[in-house]
Amino acid sequence: xxxxxxxxxxxxxxxxxxxxxxxxxxxxxxxxxxxxxxxxxxxxxxxxxxxxxxxxxxxxxxxxxxxxxxxxxxxxxxxxxxxxxxxxxxxxxxxxxxxxxxxxxxxxxxxxxxxxxxxxxxxxxxxxxxxxxxxxxxxxxxxxxxxxxxxxxxxxxxxxxxxxxxxxxxxxxxxxxxxxxxxxxxxxxxxxxxxxxxxxxxxxxxxxxxxxxxxxxxxxxxxxxxxxxxxxxxxxxxxxxxxxxxxxxxxxxxxxxxxxxxxxxxxxxxxxxxxxxxxxxxxxxxxxxxxxxxxxxxxxxxxxxxxxxxx
Amino acid sequence: xxxxxxxxxxxxxxxxxxxxxxxxxxxxxxxxxxxxxxxxxxxxxxxxxxxxxxxxxxxxxxxxxxxxxxxxxxxxxxxxxxxxxxxxxxxxxxxxxxxxxxxxxxxxxxxxxxxxxxxxxxxxxxxxxxxxxxxxxxxxxxxxxxxxxxxxxxxxxxxxxxxxxxxxxxxxxxxxxxxxxxxxxxxxxxxxxxxxxxxxxxxxxxxxxxxxxxxxxxxxxxxxxxxxxxxxxxxxxxxxxxxxxxxxxxxxxxxxxxxxxxxxxxxxxxxxxxxxxxxxxxxxxxxxxxxxxxxxxxxxxxxxxxxxxxxxxxxxxxxxxxxxxx
Numbered sequence: 033x034x035x036x037x038x039x040x041x042x043x044x045x046x047x048x049x050x051x052x053x054x055x056x057x058x059x060x061x062x063x064x065x066x067x068x069x070x071x072x073x074x075x076x077x078x079x080x081x082x083x084x085x086x087x088x089x090x091x092x093x094x095x096x097x098x099x100x101x102x103x104x105x106x107x108x109x110x111x112x113x114x115x116x117x118x119x120x121x122x123x124x125x126x127x128x129x130x131x132x133x134x135x136x137x138x139x140x141x142x143x144x145x146x147x148x149x150x151x152x153x154x155x156x157x158x159x160x161x162x163x164x165x166x167x168x169x170x171x172x173x174x175x176x177x178x179x180x181x182x183x184x185x186x187x188x189x190x191x192x193x194x195x196x197x198x199x200x201x202x203x204x205x206x207x208x209x210x211x212x213x214x215x216x217x218x219x220x221x222x223x224x225x226x227x228x229x230x231x232x233x234x235x236x237x238x239x240x241x242x243x244x245x246x247x248x249x250x251x252x253x254x255x256x257x258x259x260x261x262x263x264x265x266x267x268x269x270x271x272x273x274x275x276x277x278x279x280x281x282x283x284x285x286x287x288x289x290x291x292x293x294x295x296x297x298x299x300x301x302x303x304x305x306x307x308x309x310x311x312x313x314x315x316x317x318x319x320x321x322x323x324x325x326x327x328x329x330x331x332x333x334x335x336x337x338x339x340x341x342x343x
Numbered sequence: 344x345x346x347x348x349x350x351x352x353x354x355x356x357x358x359x360x361x362x363x364x365x366x367x368x369x370x371x372x373x374x375x376x377x378x379x380x381x382x383x384x385x386x387x388x389x390x391x392x393x394x395x396x397x398x399x400x401x402x403x404x405x406x407x408x409x410x411x412x413x414x415x416x417x418x419x420x421x422x423x424x425x426x427x428x429x430x431x432x433x434x435x436x437x438x439x440x441x442x443x444x445x446x447x448x449x450x451x452x453x454x455x456x457x458x459x460x461x462x463x464x465x466x467x468x469x470x471x472x473x474x475x476x477x478x479x480x481x482x483x484x485x486x487x488x489x490x491x492x493x494x495x496x497x498x499x500x501x502x503x504x505x506x507x508x509x510x511x512x513x514x515x516x517x518x519x520x521x522x523x524x525x526x527x528x529x530x531x532x533x534x535x536x537x538x539x540x541x542x543x544x545x546x547x548x549x550x551x552x553x554x555x556x557x558x559x560x561x562x563x564x565x566x567x568x569x570x571x572x573x574x575x576x577x578x579x580x581x582x583x584x585x586x587x588x589x590x591x592x593x594x595x596x597x598x599x600x601x602x603x604x605x606x607x608x609x610x611x612x613x614x615x616x617x618x619x620x621x622x623x624x625x626x627x628x629x630x631x632x633x634x635x636x637x638x639x640x641x642x643x644x645x646x647x648x649x650x651x652x653x654x655x656x657x658x659x660x661x662x663x664x665x666x667x668x669x
Binding site: 078080111112113114115119121123128129131133136137138139140141142143144146147148150151157169170173174176177180181335336337338339340 | 365366368370394395397399400402404405406407408409410411412413414415416417418420435436439440443444445446447448449450451452453454484485487508509
């Protein structure tokens with residue numbers, strides 16, 4: 033969580049400085065969800081994400097230096113400079129792609145679950161998406177498909193209450209995303225998305241169900257993003273009203289809560305600081321790597337439209 | 344070699360693919376129906392089981408997306424849309440996702456998915472069960488689009504599509520299902536890309552797709568006794584599109600007629616005309632003539648259908664026009 037937070041704060045600075053130009057949808061405030069869920073799965077399991085997926089990528093084990101290089105548009109980026117912030121990939125850790133079309137990866141996650149069921153490899157497929165995605169047909173069709181075939185899929189809705197600038201109650205009749213699971217015969221569970229331990233526990237239960245062949249689960253993790261829909265600003269979306277609301281959520285900072293819990297359990301302040309220092313050193317190194325890396329060659333523009341090797 | 348119908352050839356390709364590759368599976372609407380797929384998938388679930396031949400909920404978007412996701416995870420799915428119109432509910436997974444994926448991620452994750460759609464013209468079914476929207480999809484980089492016109496190609500191109508490693512939109516036409524032709528029993532592939540010259544001639548080139556290739560061959564036979572030699576080029580693959588075969592033929596004949604079962608505006612004929620104008624302008628002895636559907640939705644009444652669908656006689660008239668206007 034600390035690593036994700038510090039990495040994104042650095043990314044925010046680099047966006048403000050004009051060094052990073054690709055649109056960045058920051059995850060700051062939501063880190064407990066990626067950290068908790070990714071701790072509940074193994075390296076081989078699939079994780080799918082959307083436009084706000086720096087946290088998913090890092091929590092699942094994606095390379096920080098390749099992510100920073102990608103944000104800088106460099107050839108050494110995880111997507112070779114063709115993806116930017118909204119299209120991250122790390123096949124070696126089960127991330128086959130994150131893309132920003134809202135809800136687009138939900139059926140893809142179901143498909144990976146179907147592949148797993150057919151080939152018997154025992155993997156679980158996790159779909160991360162936001163509350164806005166729950167308004168798309170993709171979401172409802174996918175819940176039904178996963179239910180009818182009892183697929184090993186964990187649907188993780190990160191409900192941060194806003195789709196871009198619109199509050200959830202301006203977009204649906206009630207704040208009831210969990211209930212969508214129920215009507216599709218998928219157990220729906222509400223989770224405190226700012227409590228990493230609670231997320232981990234709910235994630236483990238859902239993953240165990242999936243591995244046992246008992247089918248999908250919908251976890252609605254309640255949280256809040258601290259920055260704007262896109263970019264580093266704190267209040268660009270809905271102005272002062274949001275600023276008041278934000279104060280309460282900052283008080284419920286998932287990292288602060290976890291730190292307090294660890295201190296109470298006997299971890300020392302020095303140990304916590306060491307975690308942050310190690311993350312800062314890694315981030316410094318990743319930024320240097322990204323800056324020193326070359327841009328893609330213009331002569332490579334048309335490469336990879338089709339895949340020339342057999343999949 | 345034995346003869347099969349076009350529909351039987353498609354079914355045989357599916358059966359051989361399922362038998363020979365455990366990664367292959369089928370998903371879509373109508374797979375267990377005795378009639379929905381026109382015999383092209385008949386009883387496959389009895390031999391290969393309902394776990395691999397999956398008749399799906401009415402969720403074109405999610406089933407297509409699931410096929411795309413399963414392909415990314417290493418399977419070789421064929422997702423089926425028994426009416427091409429229905430596939431339009433799944434444009435996001437096809438165009439935004441499958442077609443972009445290789446490029447977006449620098450070739451690290453492949454999408455070896457086949458999206459199969461049937462054009463279901465005629466039969467008074469009207470504007471939402473008859474559309475042929477292949478031209479919309481040939482516009483998309485990263486998506487291969489094939490339209491076989493013979494039983495031989497129907498089998499061989501489906502096998503190629505599954506083995507290709509990239510997303511392939513495989514489009515068949517219900518008006519071809521009864522066509523009979525020689526089909527080898529073994530598995531074979533017909534490469535995606537090259538067009539084929541169906542008849543040789545020196546007076547006009549007809550570049551045709553799918554059922555209009557059949558009509559073009561009939562038109563050529565009608566014109567031959569009148570001393571007009573028609574060279575029919577069956578494109579088979581819309582993307583990639585075989586410029587060389589088209590241009591070589593037009594350089595020989597000096598005249599171009601296009602024949603396609605989609606709408607006129609922005610259609611296959613427009614692309615072919617542009618290719619010829621760019622690469623063989625000096626060879627053209629007369630204006631290009633395009634035979635296509637009028638820019639009108641599909642009607643239902645048989646009287647209107649009769650006026651709507653182009654056939655061999657329209658190609659005959661188009662060739663005569665091209666020859667006369669020289």
